[in-house]
Amino acid sequence: MISRVNLYKLLPWAVTCLLIAPILALILSAFQIDDSGSFQHLIDTVLWDYSLNTLLMILGVITLSFIFALPVAWFVACCEFPGRSILQWALMLPLALPPYIVAIVYTDLLDFSGPVQHFLRALMGWQQSSDYYFPDIRTISGAIIVLSLSLFPYLYLLLRGAFLGQSGGLFQAARTLGLSPTRAFFRVSLPLSRTAMAVGLSLIAMETLGDFATVHYFAVSTLTTAVYNTWLELGSLTTAAKISSLMLLVLVILISLENYSRRRQKLYQRSGATHTELRFVLRGWRKWGVLTFSWGLLFFAFILPLAVLFYYASIYFSQSLNLSLWKYTLNSVWLAMIVASLALLIALIVNFYQRLSPGVLAKATIRLSSLGYALPGTVVAIAVLIPLSSLDLWFNRQLIEYGYSRVGLLFSGTLFVLVAGYLVRFSAIAVGSIDSSLAQVSPSLDSASRTLGQSAAQTIRRVNLPLISKGMLSAFILVFIEAMKELPTALLLRPFNFETLATYAYQFVSDEMIEYAALPALLIVLMGLVPFIVVSRLMEKAS
Amino acid sequence: MSTLIVNKLSCFYQDNQVLNSLDLALDNNEIVCLLGESGCGKTTLLRAIAGLQVDLSGEIRINAKTVNDTGINIPPEERKVGLIFQDYALFPHLNVFDNVAFSLQKLSRKAQRQLVTEVLTLVQLKDYADRFPHQLSGGQQQRIAIARALAYQPELMLLDEPFSNLDHHVRFQLIDEIRLLLKAHSMSALFVTHSKEEGFAFADRIALMQAGKIVQIDTAQTLYSHPNSIYVADFMGLSNYIRVTVRDKYSYQSELGLLNCNAIIEHPINTHLTLLLRPEQLAVEVDPRGKGSITKVDFLGAYQHVSIVYLSKHYIVKQSNHDGNCMQLKVGDKVSLTVLSHHFVAFPIE
Numbered sequence: 001m002i003s004r005v006n007l008y009k010l011l012p013w014a015v016t017c018l019l020i021a022p023i024l025a026l027i028l029s030a031f032q033i034d035d036s037g038s039f040q041h042l043i044d045t046v047l048w049d050y051s052l053n054t055l056l057m058i059l060g061v062i063t064l065s066f067i068f069a070l071p072v073a074w075f076v077a078c079c080e081f082p083g084r085s086i087l088q089w090a091l092m093l094p095l096a097l098p099p100y101i102v103a104i105v106y107t108d109l110l111d112f113s114g115p116v117q118h119f120l121r122a123l124m125g126w127q128q129s130s131d132y133y134f135p136d137i138r139t140i141s142g143a144i145i146v147l148s149l150s151l152f153p154y155l156y157l158l159l160r161g162a163f164l165g166q167s168g169g170l171f172q173a174a175r176t177l178g179l180s181p182t183r184a185f186f187r188v189s190l191p192l193s194r195t196a197m198a199v200g201l202s203l204i205a206m207e208t209l210g211d212f213a214t215v216h217y218f219a220v221s222t223l224t225t226a227v228y229n230t231w232l233e234l235g236s237l238t239t240a241a242k243i244s245s246l247m248l249l250v251l252v253i254l255i256s257l258e259n260y261s262r263r264r265q266k267l268y269q270r271s272g273a274t275h276t277e278l279r280f281v282l283r284g285w286r287k288w289g290v291l292t293f294s295w296g297l298l299f300f301a302f303i304l305p306l307a308v309l310f311y312y313a314s315i316y317f318s319q320s321l322n323l324s325l326w327k328y329t330l331n332s333v334w335l336a337m338i339v340a341s342l343a344l345l346i347a348l349i350v351n352f353y354q355r356l357s358p359g360v361l362a363k364a365t366i367r368l369s370s371l372g373y374a375l376p377g378t379v380v381a382i383a384v385l386i387p388l389s390s391l392d393l394w395f396n397r398q399l400i401e402y403g404y405s406r407v408g409l410l411f412s413g414t415l416f417v418l419v420a421g422y423l424v425r426f427s428a429i430a431v432g433s434i435d436s437s438l439a440q441v442s443p444s445l446d447s448a449s450r451t452l453g454q455s456a457a458q459t460i461r462r463v464n465l466p467l468i469s470k471g472m473l474s475a476f477i478l479v480f481i482e483a484m485k486e487l488p489t490a491l492l493l494r495p496f497n498f499e500t501l502a503t504y505a506y507q508f509v510s511d512e513m514i515e516y517a518a519l520p521a522l523l524i525v526l527m528g529l530v531p532f533i534v535v536s537r538l539m540e541k542a543s
Numbered sequence: 544m545s546t547l548i549v550n551k552l553s554c555f556y557q558d559n560q561v562l563n564s565l566d567l568a569l570d571n572n573e574i575v576c577l578l579g580e581s582g583c584g585k586t587t588l589l590r591a592i593a594g595l596q597v598d599l600s601g602e603i604r605i606n607a608k609t610v611n612d613t614g615i616n617i618p619p620e621e622r623k624v625g626l627i628f629q630d631y632a633l634f635p636h637l638n639v640f641d642n643v644a645f646s647l648q649k650l651s652r653k654a655q656r657q658l659v660t661e662v663l664t665l666v667q668l669k670d671y672a673d674r675f676p677h678q679l680s681g682g683q684q685q686r687i688a689i690a691r692a693l694a695y696q697p698e699l700m701l702l703d704e705p706f707s708n709l710d711h712h713v714r715f716q717l718i719d720e721i722r723l724l725l726k727a728h729s730m731s732a733l734f735v736t737h738s739k740e741e742g743f744a745f746a747d748r749i750a751l752m753q754a755g756k757i758v759q760i761d762t763a764q765t766l767y768s769h770p771n772s773i774y775v776a777d778f779m780g781l782s783n784y785i786r787v788t789v790r791d792k793y794s795y796q797s798e799l800g801l802l803n804c805n806a807i808i809e810h811p812i813n814t815h816l817t818l819l820l821r822p823e824q825l826a827v828e829v830d831p832r833g834k835g836s837i838t839k840v841d842f843l844g845a846y847q848h849v850s851i852v853y854l855s856k857h858y859i860v861k862q863s864n865h866d867g868n869c870m871q872l873k874v875g876d877k878v879s880l881t882v883l884s885h886h887f888v889a890f891p892i893e
Contacts, residue, residue, distance in 0.1 A: 442630055442632060444629075445632050445634060447593070447619070447626060447628070447632070448626060448691075450620050451594075451595075451622070451624055451625065451626040451692075452646035453620045453621075454620055454645075454646070456618075466636045467634075
């Protein structure tokens with residue numbers, strides 16, 4: 001008999017096991033013998049080029065993101081200039097734009113028939129492309145620029161937080177010890193934010209590793225596109241699993257680097273006056289330089305792509321606005337809501353387990369259930385497919401054995417697999433969000449409630465849940481946003497004839513039909529932005 | 544009869560023995576203070592009694608009911624103990640009324656209102672029922688926490704450093720108030736602190752803890768004047784130690800001369816011992832031919848501490864300021880040192 005006491009320990013472990021089972025299955029199947037020989041074929045031909053491209057992409061994107069994010073984070077956190085408070089939040093906006101949308105916008109603007117080259121030709125009197133040189137955006141450099149424009153806000157957010165958290169007194173101490181503001185920045189502020197920098201850069205590296213749509217659109221072959229192609233075109237799950245495991249290896253390295261940099265995190269505590277009180281006011285050429293750089297970045301990363309989308313959406317509004325658009329929007333919203341609710345439930349289960357019986361075991365469930373977030377969408381998709389397709393095979397065999405007719409791919413061919421994939425990938429966001437909001441509830445409140453005659457369950461209901469209600473809402477919304485935007489997992493796992501807003505938009509992107517991609521893309525941005533603003537407001541009020 | 548009996552209680556946490564076969568008994572209507580350095584196990588003991596600590600062995604009985612023993616671990620919600628915290632632990636999402644009524648859900652709304660008003664009156668915060676915790680001062684929050692615990696009508700009150708977040712003035716005022724309140728309700732209480740002044744003011748008896756054990760439990764006066772070890776002596780106040788030899792049943796031989804004791808010495812003659820001399824048990828006098836010299840004078844108002852080197856040993860002497868003689872001593876003065884006759888406390892030499 002399972003008593004109630006055991007149930008609360010059993011449930012978190014069951015949930016955790018379900019979430020990590022696909023990853024384990026992936027690693028196991030990577031060691032299986034490949035009958036088709038297609039993995040060997042890949043090694044002999046293109047695998048090294050793909051790996052090299054992946055590496056180049058990661059290095060390029062983290063370098064360029066760093067160049068974008070570092071100055072604006074410093075300006076916004078520690079300097080005073082007109083429009084600073086707007087830039088502060090506006091610089092997060094590029095996160096709402098999926099990179100493949102930015103990619104098609106810039107391709108549209110910059111290719112031969114686009115307005116930029118058109119204008120240059122008209123100006124200079126050139127007739128054809130052989131008359132002049134113009135850089136091609138559909139290259140690895142183009143992909144690096146586009147991804148950096150979309151991903152730099154991650155680093156910006158973390159660096160800004162680090163700069164704001166530093167004691168401004170340290171910076172002033174450096175100045176009184178004879179350092180110019182610039183030198184004080186490089187010798188004090190920058191080293192102090194090393195941890196945030198490492199976390200931000202590894203986050204960007206992981207996102208780059210996981211990016212599928214941008215590189216696919218620019219025809220840059222990386223490990224992600226290799227996974228996609230081997231599964232969808234060659235149909236070899238084993239080969240896809242082998243490539244995925246290769247990416248897992250890259251991830252392990254990235255995460256280890258990140259953990260290594262976090263090792264001395266507790267050194268950086270805050271005391272005394274903050275930078276907020278000691279912002280220095282920019283004047284003259286400095287002010288104009290900062291304004292140009294910051295607004296320029298925001299313009300190219302967000303305003304211009306959004307304007308182009310609006311332009312196309314308004315021109316092709318009536319053609320774009322059709323029944324299928326509504327259907328796919330509803331699909332996306334429903335899917336995202338289901339995933340967000342389930343992720344929230346998982347987060348509550350593992351976090352309350354940790355709350356009620358703190359220790360190594362409980363911490364392990366939190367860590368393990370969060371593993372999936374680091375994984376690229378394509379890898380998660382392959383990982384989820386492995387156990388579920390085996391389950392389908394087994395299930396159908398059982399049915400036939402007992403005299404029933406087969407039911408087909410009940411698990412791997414339905415929405416079940418899509419929800420499972422999303423949960424593996426996004427549960428971590430909810431787990432982390434609940435973890436941090438629960439951490440702010442003093443454990444003595446639990447003890448107080450228990451000694452006032454309330455059971456553990458009553459304490460959760462009457463004390464903990466009301467106190468983390470905001471954290472629960474933001475966990476839900478954050479997962480919702482990610483699920484709305486998610487493309488590669490959806491592309492690989494969606495059931496036949498099932499489209500989400502993202503797959504619908506991407507279909508037009510890959511067919512170079514920006515005019516039809518514009519409206520669904522705008523909808524994706526909107527669905528991300530509105531909840532995002534709600535969450536930011538919640539966070540502001542909480543702090 | 545005892546309200547609380549703790550019998551051979553041990554607790555391990557990550558291979559550390561936090562409680563080491565600890566015994567403790569609390570009489571009815573008695574307030575005992577658990578005093579000790581941080582990490583000595585005071586809070587663990589309190590949590591163990593409240594039922595919030597796991598991995599215990601030993602017995603705990605509250606009003607003759609066994610709440611912890613081999614195979615028995617009654618959950619905290621069934622123990623009827625009130626627990627008061629350093630951070631007050633008021634529920635921030637509930638107002639004062641709902642905080643105090645937290646444990647009264649089974650009562651009718653009318654009965655709740657009556658009881659809440661009653662306990663809020665006791666802590667003199669009757670008009671604050673609609674406020675939220677963050678709108679109250681620290682002292683007010685702690686009073687609400689007391690009221691909340693009282694409303695639950697516990698059989699034993701446990702207080703975990705309840706006054707340490709309050710400033711000095713509010714602290715001692717609240718200590719007096721809560722002590723009176725507990726006494727008026729004939730309630731036993733166990734109180735954890737690392738400040739002996741709080742212990743002196745709040746408790747009937749003080750239990751001094753060291754490394755998971757109670758090393759001495761008695762009134763504050765006894766702990767101060769008759770400590771059973773050098774550890775207790777040092778914890779309770781400033782002390783000087785000198786080597787002495789038992790000369791006869793009433794005197795010791797020492798480098799400060801013959802010391803007459805006003806009680807019978809139980810150690811055999813010629814035993815070497817370490818003698819405790821509190822600063823107020825020494826007297827100092829300016830003497831140009833004295834063997835001591837003053838190295839430091841700390842003026843503290845009503846009295847001062849005079850540091851002396853006497854035959855190359857350091858002593859601290861307390862000198863009260865009743866006749867203004869504090870003014871006369873200067874660093875470098877030659878002095879003589881005498882021991883005032885009293886009931887000496889001596890420890891075996893380790």
